[in-house]
Structures are given as C-alpha cells and as structure tokens.
Amino acid sequence: MLVELLGLRKLVGPVAVLGLLVTLYLNFMHWNEEVVVLDPIYNDMFVVNKMTMVFNAIILSLAVFLVFMGANFYKDEKKHWSDYLSIYIFAVCGAILMIGSHHLLMTFIGIEILSVSLYVLAGSNRTKVESNEAGMKYFIMGAFASGILLFGMALLFGATGTLHYQKLNTFLLAFNNSTPNTGFLYTGMVLILIGFFFKISAAPFHFWSPDVYQGSPSIVTAFMATIAKIAAVTSLYLLLNQVFVALHELYDILLILICIATICIGNILAIVQTNFKRMMAYSGISHAGFMILGILAVDFNHWHVIAYYTMGYGFANLVGFGVAIPVFKSMKNENVAAFNGLFFKRPILAVALTIALLSMASIPPLAGFWGKYYILSAALSKDLLLIVIIAIINTVLSVYFYFRIFVAMYARKPDNTPIEVSSSYKFLLIILTLILLVISLMPDMIAGCI
Amino acid sequence: MIALEVVDILSNPVNKYVYLSIILFCIGVMGVLMRRNAIIILMCVELMLNAANLLLVAFSAYQGNVEGQMVVFFVIVVAAAEVAVGLALLISIYRNLSSTDVNLLNKMKG
Numbered sequence: 001m002l003v004e005l006l007g008l009r010k011l012v013g014p015v016a017v018l019g020l021l022v023t024l025y026l027n028f029m030h031w032n033e034e035v036v037v038l039d040p041i042y043n044d045m046f047v048v049n050k051m052t053m054v055f056n057a058i059i060l061s062l063a064v065f066l067v068f069m070g071a072n073f074y075k076d077e078k079k080h081w082s083d084y085l086s087i088y089i090f091a092v093c094g095a096i097l098m099i100g101s102h103h104l105l106m107t108f109i110g111i112e113i114l115s116v117s118l119y120v121l122a123g124s125n126r127t128k129v130e131s132n133e134a135g136m137k138y139f140i141m142g143a144f145a146s147g148i149l150l151f152g153m154a155l156l157f158g159a160t161g162t163l164h165y166q167k168l169n170t171f172l173l174a175f176n177n178s179t180p181n182t183g184f185l186y187t188g189m190v191l192i193l194i195g196f197f198f199k200i201s202a203a204p205f206h207f208w209s210p211d212v213y214q215g216s217p218s219i220v221t222a223f224m225a226t227i228a229k230i231a232a233v234t235s236l237y238l239l240l241n242q243v244f245v246a247l248h249e250l251y252d253i254l255l256i257l258i259c260i261a262t263i264c265i266g267n268i269l270a271i272v273q274t275n276f277k278r279m280m281a282y283s284g285i286s287h288a289g290f291m292i293l294g295i296l297a298v299d300f301n302h303w304h305v306i307a308y309y310t311m312g313y314g315f316a317n318l319v320g321f322g323v324a325i326p327v328f329k330s331m332k333n334e335n336v337a338a339f340n341g342l343f344f345k346r347p348i349l350a351v352a353l354t355i356a357l358l359s360m361a362s363i364p365p366l367a368g369f370w371g372k373y374y375i376l377s378a379a380l381s382k383d384l385l386l387i388v389i390i391a392i393i394n395t396v397l398s399v400y401f402y403f404r405i406f407v408a409m410y411a412r413k414p415d416n417t418p419i420e421v422s423s424s425y426k427f428l429l430i431i432l433t434l435i436l437l438v439i440s441l442m443p444d445m446i447a448g449c450i
Numbered sequence: 451m452i453a454l455e456v457v458d459i460l461s462n463p464v465n466k467y468v469y470l471s472i473i474l475f476c477i478g479v480m481g482v483l484m485r486r487n488a489i490i491i492l493m494c495v496e497l498m499l500n501a502a503n504l505l506l507v508a509f510s511a512y513q514g515n516v517e518g519q520m521v522v523f524f525v526i527v528v529a530a531a532e533v534a535v536g537l538a539l540l541i542s543i544y545r546n547l548s549s550t551d552v553n554l555l556n557k558m559k560g
Binding site: 214 | 513518546
C-alpha cells in the first residue's frame with residue numbers, strides 16, 4: 001500500500017516478494033547456532049528456535065508462490081492488487097505470530113490477525129453473492145470460535161493465574177486432582193481446543209469450510225487451504241506439547257474421537273462432490289484429521305514429522321489450486337467437469353495436477369505418502385492400531401475421488417474452449433511441481449535436516 | 451513456580467463475576483446459534499468476547515495480577531477490528547440482497 005501511495009503500482013509485487021525473501025533469509029540467521037539465545041522478544045511472548053524457523057520457512061515459501069499466483073489471478077483488476085497484497089502479507093504475519101507464540105495472548109492475536117484478514121479476502125469479490133456468503137459465514141464461524149477460545153483462556157487464567165506457556169506448563173506439572181479449580185482448568189482447556197478445532201476445520205466443527213472454500217475467490221481458497229491450515233495445526237501442536245502435555249491422558253481421548261470423525265467425514269463427503277473447490281475442502285478436512293493424528297502421536301522431539309507432512313500437503317495443494325485457477329478462469333465453471341480433456345489442451349497443467357493429486361492421495365513415492373507413512377508409524381508405536389486401520393481404509397477411499405479428476409483430464413473429450421495460460425505462469429507451476437518432487441524424493445534427507 | 455497461591459474460586463467473592471460472565475457467555479452462544487439477523491449475531495459475538503473480558507478482569511483484580519487486564523486491552527482492540535470487518539461484509543451483503551437475514555445465504559449446498 002505504501003508503494004502504491006508513491007505511485008509505483010507496478011513495483012508492488014516485486015517488493016512484496018523481495019520482502020518475503022528477506023524475511024526468509026533473516027529467519028535462518030541463527031540456524032547454525034547450537035542453542036539459539038536471543039533477548040526475550042515482546043516480554044518473552046515470542047520465541048525463536050529451530051522448529052519455529054522451519055515452520056516459518058514453510059509458511060513464507062508458500063507465501064512467495066502465492067504472491068506470484070495472485071499477481072496472475074488479479075491481472076484484470078490491477079487497481080486493487082496492492083490492497084489485496086497487503087492483506088495477504090498481514091495474514092502471513094498473523095500465521096508467523098501464531099507459530100512463534102509463547103503466550104496465549106500472542107496466539108490469540110496471531111489467530112485474529114490471520115482470520116480477520118481472511119474474512120476480508122473471502123468476501124473480497126463484492127459483487128458476487130457467493131463470495132459475500134462465504135465471507136459472512138467465515139466471519140460468523142470464526143468470530144464464534146474466537147469467542148469460545150477467549151472464554152477458555154479466561155477460565156484457564158482464573159485457575160492458574162498466568163497465560164505464559166512455560167509458566168502454565170510448570171503449573172500443570174505440579175498439578176494434581178486435589179488442587180482446587182480443576183473444573184475451571186478442564187473446561188478452559190476443552191474450550192480452547194474447541195476454538196482450535198474450528199480453525200483447522202476438524203470434524204464436528206467443519207461445517208463452514210466447504211461453503212467458504214467454494215464461495216471465496218480461488219486464490220483465497222488456496223491461501224486458506226495451505227497457510228491458514230498449516231499455521232493453525234502447528235499452533236495447536238505447539239500449544240498441546242508445550243502447555244497441556246501434563247494433561248495428555250485427558251485430551252488424548254478427545255483427540256482420538258475427533259481424529260477418527262474428521263478423517264471419515266472428510267473422505268466420505270468428498271466422494272459425492274461435483275465442485276472442485278468443495279472437494280478440496282473435504283479433502284483438506286481429512287488431511288486435517290491426519291494432522292490431528294500427528295499431533296496425537298508425534299512427540300515433541302520428532303516435530304519434523306509434522307513439518308514434513310505439512311510441507312508436502314502445502315505444496316501439493318498449491319500446485320492443485322495453481323492449475324485449477326487458470327482452468328476455472330477460462331472455463332467459467334468450477335466443477336470437476338471443467339477439467340475435461342485438460343491433458344489434450346494443456347499437457348503441462350494436466351501433468352502438474354496429476355502429480356499434486358497423486359501426492360495428496362498418498363501414492364508412493366510422493367510427499368503425501370511419506371508424510372502419512374511417518375505419522376502412521378508414529379501412531380503405531382503409540383498403540384493406536386484402530387486409528388491406523390481406519391486411516392488406511394480412508395486413504396484407499398480417497399484415491400477414488402482424486403481419480404475422478406484424472407478420468408476427466410485424460411479420458412473425457414475436450415471441448416473447444418481454450419485454456420489461457422501465460423508462459424511465466426507455466427514456469428511457476430513447473431517450479432512448484434519440481435519442489436514437490438524434490439520433497440518427495442528425499443524424505444529422509446529433508447526430515448533429517450530439520 | 452507461580453507466586454499465586456491457588457484458592458478455590460467458587461467459594462470466594464469473585465464467584466459472582468464468574469456466574470455473571472458465564473450467563474453472559476451462554477446468552478451470546480445461544481444468540482449466535484438461534485438468531486437469524488446478522489446484526490444481532492454480531493452483537494452476540496461481542497457479548498461472548500465481553501463475557502470473557504469481564505472474567506479476565508475479575509480474576510486479574512482478584513489475584514492482583516495485571517496480566518489479565520493487559521489481555522483485555524488487546525482483546526478490545528481485536529473485537530473492534532472484527533466488528534468493523536463484520537459490518538463491512540454486512541453492507542456488501544445488504545447491497546446485493548437488500549436484507550440482513552442470514553437464512554438467505556444459502557446459495558451453496560452439498
């Protein structure tokens with residue numbers, strides 16, 4: 001926006017990309033130090049360590065590609081591009097605050113920065129009723145979830161007298177059933193968890209997600225499916241492992257039930273969808289279920305398993321939406337039928353989408369497979385056999401609805417509408433697909449590095 | 451360790467604030483779930499946030515711990531931002547549909 005005030009509208013995109021890349025570099029400045037010792041940031045409400053660096057790097061690199069995709073998506077409305085871009089950057093800031101947060105207030109503010117930006121973006125297509133509807137639904141559901149989360153925080157504060165992660169953890173470790181106010185503590189914890197389940201669209205709280213994904217502009221859907229979901233999952237993972245780990249016997253059963261429900265509902269409802277974005281929403285719900293399984297099974301020393309899964313998920317989704325956006329734009333239709341004969345019209349796009357969806361359907365040797373493999377083996381070592389069986393059955397089910405798109409792309413006859421793609425956009429998609437392949441082919445190396 | 455000595459909340463004078471804010475929170479939740487007018491839903495969301503604020507302030511004053519009051523300042527700012535965005539969305543809906551009834555927002559199903 002600042003750049004626009006100076007009348008340099010063309011520069012906005014490059015400046016944003018440059019800024020994100022510089023942030024990415026600064027992020028890694030302390031990488032090689034054994035123990036990162038920094039002055040407490042914001043009164044020790046924000047921490048930097050290897051784990052947050054890796055998750056930040058995932059978020060930032062996804063954001064860089066989203067800016068490129070957005071520059072293409074908003075080609076026809078150059079006038080507002082800088083406004084949209086600044087809101088995207090705000091949302092990325094919120095995501096980073098959520099990940100580095102070490103205090104529940106900071107987590108709350110991060111969530112709010114991310115979600116308020118997304119409410120605006122979801123409703124940003126003002127003349128279309130669907131977009132308005134998506135924005136309003138997302139707003140009501142998001143604000144409702146924030147209210148529940150905040151009330152949970154208040155109860156927790158009443159019971160423990162602090163909201164700082166480290167202090168809460170110390171308190172809870174010394175905690176036993178004879179301590180007073182256990183009711184407040186448990187209710188607070190459950191309310192906070194419910195707030196988070198809303199944000200990551202886990203099963204009983206997933207109703208908003210398909211409508212919002214369908215109605216929002218496609219690029220915003222891509223943002224929600226990748227950055228927003230990864231940030232919320234990471235934040236929940238850190239919260240549970242840094243704060244509530246002493247109470248894990250209590251929340252484990254809750255997480256197990258929600259995990260089973262999320263995986264099943266996501267996959268079963270995805271089968272009957274005809275709209276591509278809606279289908280991706282349900283597939284995102286089932287992936288959220290796998291991430292919850294990861295949260296449940298992966299202990300804090302093996303966080304790179306979660307990082308690897310989210311990385312594979314994020315890039316696969318980005319490639320998927322990257323292909324879908326120009327197709328929808330040219331076909332003026334967002335159904336699976338829009339992909340009919342894509343392979344004969346635009347082979348590069350079709351191949352990129354194939355790789356992305358194969359990864360999401362977790363076909364070896366792609367990233368989705370390795371991510372699920374790591375999470376499921378962690379779950380097996382924790383004796384969660386039942387969930388593992390359910391998860392594997394659902395993975396097989398999920399192959400069905402991804403293959404519907406392959407059938408449309410390779411077996412159906414193309415119509416005469418040409419798909420317009422600029423060569424720079426094709427280049428971007430090729431790079432994204434290559435990144436996905438690199439992640440896929442070297443799971444041990446990447447998981448070992450981080 | 452935490453300096454706070456933990457006492458049972460429900461047997462203390464602060465419990466009246468706790469009951470009040472729980473009642474307010476429940477009114478807010480019921481309002482969001484049952485009312486169909488978007489403006490009233492917005493108000494109910496505010497009620498939920500303010501119930502939490504009241505609880506935080508009460509605990510904070512009771513425990514002599516300013517952390518809760520600090521949280522409340524931030525929450526007030528966040529709530530204001532949220533309402534601003536909510537009203538903006540509402541205006542764009544009103545322009546398209548000439549109504550604030552959320553039941554009309556049913557274009558997408560499945």
